[in-house]
Amino acid sequence: MPQETAHKNKSIFTPFNVITGIIILGGLIITVLRFTGGLGAVTNLDDNNPWGVWIGFDLLVGVALAAGGYVTSAACYIFGLKRYHSAVRPAILTAFLGYALVVMALHYDVGRPWRLPYPIFLSPGTTSLLYEVALCVFLYLTVLFIEYSPAALEWLGVKRVRNLVVRLTLVLTIFGVILSTLHQSSLGALFMIAPSKLHPLWYSSYLPVFFFVSSIFAGLSMVILEGALAHRFLHDKMDETHLKESKAVALGFGKAASFVMMGYVAIKLIGIAIDNNWHYLATGWGLWFLLELLGFVALPAFIYAVAAREQNLRLVRWSSIIAVLGVVLNRLNISLIAFNWHLPSADRYFPSWMEVAISVFVVTVGIVAYRFICTRMPILYEHPDYQQH
Amino acid sequence: MDTVFHTLHDFLLHSKNITYILVGGILVGMLLFWLFLSGRDEKKRTF
Numbered sequence: 091m092p093q094e095t096a097h098k099n100k101s102i103f104t105p106f107n108v109i110t111g112i113i114i115l116g117g118l119i120i121t122v123l124r125f126t127g128g129l130g131a132v133t134n135l136d137d138n139n140p141w142g143v144w145i146g147f148d149l150l151v152g153v154a155l156a157a158g159g160y161v162t163s164a165a166c167y168i169f170g171l172k173r174y175h176s177a178v179r180p181a182i183l184t185a186f187l188g189y190a191l192v193v194m195a196l197h198y199d200v201g202r203p204w205r206l207p208y209p210i211f212l213s214p215g216t217t218s219l220l221y222e223v224a225l226c227v228f229l230y231l232t233v234l235f236i237e238y239s240p241a242a243l244e245w246l247g248v249k250r251v252r253n254l255v256v257r258l259t260l261v262l263t264i265f266g267v268i269l270s271t272l273h274q275s276s277l278g279a280l281f282m283i284a285p286s287k288l289h290p291l292w293y294s295s296y297l298p299v300f301f302f303v304s305s306i307f308a309g310l311s312m313v314i315l316e317g318a319l320a321h322r323f324l325h326d327k328m329d330e331t332h333l334k335e336s337k338a339v340a341l342g343f344g345k346a347a348s349f350v351m352m353g354y355v356a357i358k359l360i361g362i363a364i365d366n367n368w369h370y371l372a373t374g375w376g377l378w379f380l381l382e383l384l385g386f387v388a389l390p391a392f393i394y395a396v397a398a399r400e401q402n403l404r405l406v407r408w409s410s411i412i413a414v415l416g417v418v419l420n421r422l423n424i425s426l427i428a429f430n431w432h433l434p435s436a437d438r439y440f441p442s443w444m445e446v447a448i449s450v451f452v453v454t455v456g457i458v459a460y461r462f463i464c465t466r467m468p469i470l471y472e473h474p475d476y477q478q479h
Numbered sequence: 480m481d482t483v484f485h486t487l488h489d490f491l492l493h494s495k496n497i498t499y500i501l502v503g504g505i506l507v508g509m510l511l512f513w514l515f516l517s518g519r520d521e522k523k524r525t526f
Contacts, residue, residue, distance in 0.1 A: 349516060
């Protein structure tokens with residue numbers, strides 16, 4: 091049971107509120123500049139680099155790290171691992187907020203955002219990968235909203251609708267897995283259109299497979315990291331079941347992530363071998379590639395394995411930070427750093443401070459929304475009126 | 480690794496040979512890694 095908060099008389103000027111308030115205020119000012127002055131007023135984007143940090147970070151990283159939703163619900167409801175049930179709601183909430191913020195960030199990046207519904211409702215480009223991604227993200231965001239809604243309905247006390255939605259859990263989980271498999275891989279497939287622009291070490295005809303497999307351990311690692319953060323900052327909102335199960339969730343997910351990550355390293359090596367790109371490893375780009383693959387995938391995979399053997403919760407949590415950073419680095423490498431690698435440095439893209447500020451703004455909105463929901467709705471505890479589902 | 484290839488056949492023969500050897504190593508490696516990963520798990524009685 092959550093303890094009643096005893097800080098009703100506390101000032102609203104807490105360090106958290108002040109810092110997030112400043113970031114959100116700054117973000118709103120830049121938002122006005124973006125929508126009155128256009129993309130050119132706030133970004134360093136150009137014809138060589140039409141996709142910048144808003145796509146590389148907000149969209150690609152956002153979608154990968156939101157994979158915890160489908161991974162956790164599949165583990166619990168499809169594979170029957172009910173001991174991870176307490177991790178489902180926080181993971182679904184993170185995924186829902188993650189995808190909602192991806193769509194929000196897309197409004198900044200697209201030249202005419204009011205036309206975003208066009209491909210879905212007016213002119214579907216059924217042969218386009220981007221269309222498939224758009225359709226999947228649109229449908230999956232809807233699925234995530236429905237999957238998340240029981241928590242909000244329990245909070246609002248709308249019992250009948252809540253019970254109806256809970257009956258749809260398995261169907262929604264299956265939809266979630268199908269849609270995620272489709273668009274996580276298609277985001278990688280998008281870059282297959284640019285074999286001459288993406289460095290050969292990152293370009294591969296297996297890019298869709300790489301993106302999908304990496305999304306699995308990104309999701310697992312994100313659930314571990316988010317559990318650790320919830321334990322640290324929202325401890326008083328967690329009930330006994332969540333506190334008791336959190337260790338088993340972290341260790342179990344760490345073990346699963348470890349094996350998937352080693353598999354990922356293996357298929358990345360197969361990607362190099364089949365294109366015979368070994369000689370690139372001896373270059374500067376090769377060292378950067380090896381840092382990503384060995385330092386941010388193989389190393390955390392090994393740490394996860396040791397932690398799972400030793401039942402070391404602390405080690406699992408530290409490893410999840412490295413793994414999440416590895417996924418961030420991978421997506422940034424593919425979309426920005428190793429993209430247009432052959433261009434002279436003067437023509438290379440580097441984000442403007444306002445682009446970075448908008449990305450920070452988007453992440454901050456997500457953290458504030460997560461905190462707002464977790465402090466009010468039954469995410470980290472079971473509502474007393476709805477025990478056992 | 481700077482082998483010169485004169486035909487597509489030469490290239491595929493070389494890269495596929497390396498890949499098949501690599502895949503064999505990976506299969507063995509993944510098995511060993513799984514044994515390491517689950518080495519201290521509680522053994523379930525299957526009889």
